[in-house]
Amino acid sequence: MARPALACAPMTIAPPILPVDAPPPWLVQAVGATVPIEGPWLPLEGGRSNRVWRAGDLAVKLYDPTSATPLFPNDPAAEAFALQSLTSLPLAPSFVSSGAGWLAYRYQPGASWRQDPAAVARLLGELHGLGPLPGLRSLPVGPQQIGQQARSFAIAGLPPMPKLSDPGPVRPTIVHGDAVPGNIVVTPQGLRLIDWQCPGNGDPVDDLALFLSPAMQLLYRGAPLSLAEREAFLAAYPCRATVARYVLLAPLLHWRIAAHCAFRAARGDAGYGAAIQLELG
Incomplete structure (x- = not known):
């Protein structure tokens, strides 16, 4: 006597388990559709905002x-x-090339900046000497606008925001907007600025303050600049008027960075809480 047929559940195939640092398949497909990729995708370290891989001679960034x-x-x-x-x-x-939420550029071989602040000053001076780049956003300029921006995201518990007099009109120029050590690469051809997701036209003192920031140096390099390193940076920056304006605005510029650190710490981002007091000096 024949046995009754057994009811079989439909077979399902589990999707492959990808390593945590692997790029999503849709990204590999999207980038590959615009430019040939040779070699494996290798995760790159350094960024605190987005995921980046090296794919052949490309760096591919996936924005968060x-x-x-x-x-x-x-x-x-x-x-x-x-x-x-x-x-x-x-x-x-x-x-x-670029697409929805991603960008590919030529990979910059080298290491994140760690020493020789004078070289960074010359690099930023060259950038700022280009003048404004039409099409970029306008950045807050002067104590009133900077103060308004800082107050918009300041967290309770900070000391009162410094009140400064206006040092005078500023000729806007292109500003990188995130000139921290992790975004400066030492290549065989010299220093290069990467991570351009925050540029604008404004006062170059913004870039000076971010590079000199004790909090940003701690977060990206492990220690603030020494007094000698700060002095070497300011002495090497080519525009003396910009340096003088930075010195006048420094208390407010660094208060704004401290407010940013408080904002990140309130969201639970690691490392920022310890950097607040360091930035306030």
Whole structure:
């Protein structure tokens, strides 16, 4: 006597388990549709906002829209525009392609900056000497606008915001907007600025303050600059008027960075709480 047929549940195939640091398949497909990729995708370290891989001779960035803050907007369109505009200059990586939420540029071989602040001062001076880049956002300029921005995201518990007199009109120029050690790469051809997701036209003192920031140096390099390193940076920056304006605005510029650190710490981001008091000096 034949046995009755057994009812079989439909077979399902579990999707492959990808390593945590592996790029999502849709990203590999999207980038590969615009430019040939040779070699494996290797995760790169350094960024605190987005995920980045090296794929052949490319660096591919996948943006995290939730990481944007009032001080650092993390704008993929702005980064693509800046890289396309600067691609012929030895300041930034060469733009390759971009898509929804991602960007590919030529990989910059080298290590994150750790020493020789005078070289960074010369690099930023070269950038700021280009003048404004039409199409970028306008950054807050002067004590009133900077103060309004800082108050918009300040967290309770900070000391009162410094009140400063206006040092006078500023000729806007392109500002990187995130000139921290992790975004400065020491390559065989010299220093290069990466991570252009926060650029704008404004006062170059913004870049000076971010590079000199004790909090940002701690977070990205492990220790603030020494007094001698700070002095070497300011002495090497080519525009003395900008240096003088930075010195006048420094208490407010660094208060704004401390407010940013408080904003990140309130969201649970590691390391920022310890950096607040360091920034306030």
